[in-house]
Amino acid sequence: MAIERTLSIIKPDAVKGQHIGQIIARFEAEGLRIAGARLCQLSRREAEGFYAEHSARGFFGELCDFMTSGPVVVMALEGDDAIARNRAIMGATNPANAEPNTLRKLYAASVGENAVHGSDSPAAAAREIAYFFRSIELS
Ligand code: ATP
Ligand code: MG
Numbered sequence: 413m414a415i416e417r418t419l420s421i422i423k424p425d426a427v428k429g430q431h432i433g434q435i436i437a438r439f440e441a442e443g444l445r446i447a448g449a450r451l452c453q454l455s456r457r458e459a460e461g462f463y464a465e466h467s468a469r470g471f472f473g474e475l476c477d478f479m480t481s482g483p484v485v486v487m488a489l490e491g492d493d494a495i496a497r498n499r500a501i502m503g504a505t506n507p508a509n510a511e512p513n514t515l516r517k518l519y520a521a522s523v524g525e526n527a528v529h530g531s532d533s534p535a536a537a538a539r540e541i542a543y544f545f546r547s548i549e550l551s
Pocket of ligand 2: 530532
């Protein structure tokens with residue numbers, strides 16, 4: 413298996429709920445290393461750019477409202493098969509369908525406010541990491 417990097421976001425609901433520590437502890441316990449991390453408040457423009465692939469969807473406005481509703485933690489996670497493994501740890505987009513003990517089952521309230529983001533492919537991971545981090549900010 414290849415060492416990969418993937419972008420993770422702890423979304424505003426999970427930051428407000430004070431789950432940052434538990435979520436990062438879970439990634440580390442699963443063998444994913446934090447290669448970069450920052451707490452930040454996304455602007456509207458940054459949220460819209462990040463989720464541009466969903467701009468035609470009916471939930472896009474709501475998604476950007478939510479992502480700008482409070483601070484988020486953006487992280488680059490590194491490890492074997494990190495992209496798929498992070499998605500498995502996160503669970504299904506809708507927490508109602510998420511497996512037990514996944515981050516979304518544990519911390520998310522709804523499909524719109526679902527605690528974490530994770531890149532879904534190598535191309536997305538490269539684009540999303542570059543969206544938030546300069547290479548010298550990653551180690
Ligand atoms: P993310 O990209 O945030 O990791 P995902 O890859 O599991 O989530 P996507 O299909 O990429 O799911 O959707 C992006 C985000 O848009 C979801 O995390 C969710 O917050 C929101 N979203 C998706 N579908 C809906 C929906 N039907 N109603 C409201 N919000 C939705
Ligand atoms: Mg997605």
